[in-house]
Amino acid sequence: MTDTARIAGGAGSFLVLAACTAPEGTPAPASWSLTLQESGVSTSLRGLSVVSDDVVWIGAPDGQILRTVDGGAHWQVLTTDFAEGADLRSAHGFDAETALFVTAGQPGRILRTADGGASFQLIWEDETGSAFFDSLAFWDDQRGLAFSDPVDGAFLVLRTLDGGMSWAALPAMPTPLEGEAGFAASNSSIALSADGCAYIGTGGGAVARILRSCDFGDSWTALETPMAAGSGGAGIFGVAISEDGLLAISGGDYQQPDATIGNFALSHDQGDSWAPALAAPGGYRSDVVASAGRWLTVGTNGIDTGVLQDDQIRWQASAWPVEAPNAIAFSPSGESAWIIGANGGIWRARPQ
Template sequence: MGLVVTALLGALAWSTGPAAAAASATAGQPAWHLTDTGRTDVRFRGLAAVDRSAAWLAGTKGTVLRTTDGGRHWRDVSPPAAAGLELRDIEAFGTRSAVALAIGEGDASRILRTDDGGATWTESFRNTDPKAFYDCVTFFDPRHGLAMSDPVDGRFRILSTRDGGRSWSVLPSAGMPPAQPGEAGFAASGQCLVTSGPEDVWLATGGGASARVLHSGNRGLDWTATDTPIPAGDPARGVFGLAFRDRAHGIAVGGDYRADRPSPSAAAVTGDAGRGWTPSAAGPPAYRSGVAWLPHSRTAALAVGPTGTDLTTDGGRTWRTVDSGSYDTVDCTRDGGCWAAGEQGRAARLERRGG
C-alpha cells in the first residue's frame, strides 16, 4: 500500500478549511497542495493523471496544460485549432500522448490527439450531426476507446476508436436502450463515461425521471440501464461522475449542481457491476462531480465538488468532508499519485508533509 493511501487510512486528521488543512499537513497527514498553473481565467474540468509527477489538464478557452515535475511548472500546450472551444475531458497515455475532447452542439464537439507532448495536435473527429453533443471520452487501453454523445433520435450515441483516437466511427445503436425524456450526460468532470478492464464501460446520466447508469460488457455494443438512488427529475440533477476499482465495485456521485439547491443522496455504490445501486448511508453534504478510488485500496476513495473534498474508507458507504477547496475532477494513479482540478485555474496534488 502506497504512502498516500497508508496515511489516508491512518489517523484521517483532515478537517475543512485552509488552516486545518495546513495543520494536518504539518502533522504528517495528506492534504491538497495547490500548484500555480498561471491560468486563473480557466476552469479545468478535464484531468489525466499520469503518475505522481505528471498530469494533463483541459479546460475552457481551448486550454491544455501539462506538467512533468509534480506541478512546479505547467506548460501551455493548447491546440491552436481549439481556441475558443470548451475542452471538458482528456485521456493520457503518458507524458507524450493524449486525446482531448471538446464539447458542444454540432461541430463544436471535436476530438484531438497529440503524440509529442502537445507541441502539435491532430483533429481526429469533428461532429457533423447538429443533434449530437459529446460529453466524455474514455479508453480501455492505449488503442481502444469510446466517446459518448447525448441522445440522438432517442438513444445515446457512442463513438469507437481502435487506433488510440486517431480515427473514430459511430457504433450501431441497436444495443442501446431508449433514453428517457430529457435524459443526457454531464460534461462536468470527464467521468460520465468510464472503463474497467478490457471490455466493461459505464455511462452516467441525469435530467430524466431517474438518474441512471448504463453498462456495457462488450465495449459499447450492448447496454443495460439501471436506476440509481441519486435524485433526478430536473435538468440540473443526476449522476455526474463514476469510478470503478474493478468490473464489480463502483461509486457514483452527483446531485444538483445549482449552488442554492440541496443534494441529498449525492453518492451511491454498487458491488455487482452496476446492476444494482445502494445509496450511501452518510453521503457527501453537497453536489459532487468527480470521484476516484485511492491507489491499491479496496475501500478508500475521494469525491470532489465546488464546495469540498470528501473521503470514504468503507467503499463509499459513508463519507467525511476533509477539505473545503473547490474542485471539479479528481484522478489517481497506481504509483500513489492523486490530482484534482477545477475553477480559476486550480490544480492540486495530494501531498504528505512533515511527520
C-alpha cells in the same frame, strides 16, 4: 490536419493537512498533504487526465491545454487553433507526449497530439452540429469510448480500437428518456473495468441511469439508479470502479450544491442493485475516485474523504482549502490525487 501550439509556464506552494477524525468504530482515514500549484490560467478546469505521478494533462476553455511532466512543479499552457473558443472538458493522456482531447459543444471535435502538445491533429469532427461530449475513457492503449449527449434522439457513443486514430459510432444504444443526457462536469461520466465492462452515467430526466456494457461496447443495457433526478441539473456526474469491483456513482443537483439527497450510491453487482452511503457526502458531487481503499469525492462546495464500512462508504467532510473543485483523479500508483477546479486551480494531494 495539424496546427502549432503556444506555450507558457508556472510554479506552486505547499500545505500540510489532515483528514477529519472518524466516528468511533470507523477505520481512520489517511492524512493527506496538499500542494497548491500555479497553473498559469484563471478559467474553470474540468478535463483531467492523470498518466503518472509526474505526467498530467488538463483540457481547459478556449482551446487551452495544460501539461506537466514533473509532478506539477512546472505547467505548460498550450493552445490549439482547432478548439479556439471551445472548452476541452474531456481528456485522455497516454504518456508525456501523446494525448487526446474532446470539445464540449460545437464544433464537436476530437484532437490528438503526439509531440507533447507542440502540434495537434484533428482526428474526428461532428457533422451533425448537435453533439455535446461529456467524457472520454480508455480500457487500454487501443480501446476507448467517447460519450455525447443524444443526437437525433439517440445516445452518441464513439469507440476507437486503434488508440484514438479513428472512431465509429456504436449502434443500438439504449433509447434516451425525455430530457436524458450526460454531464460534462469532470470527464468522469464513463468508468471502464479491465474485464471489458463500461458504465456511463446519465441525468436530466425523470430517472438517472447507468448505461452498461460488459463486452467492450458491443451491447448495452440501461439500469435505473437511486440518484437525484427530475430536473435538468440532476443526475449522475461521476462514475468510478474500485480495485475490488465496487461501482460508485456521485452527483446530485448542481443547481442545489448543498443538497445531499441522491448524491451518492454504491453497487456490489455491476449496477443491478444500489445502496446509499452510510453518511452522505456534503452536497452535490461532480466526481468520485478510489485507490487502495482510499475514497475521495469533490463538488463545488467541498471535498469528502470516505472509508468502507459494513460494505458501504461512510463519507466525512474535509477541511481542505480547495476552491470549487470540479474533478479529481488518482495516479495509477495511488500515490497522488490531482484536483482541478475554479480560477485555474490545481492541487496535488498525497496520502501520508
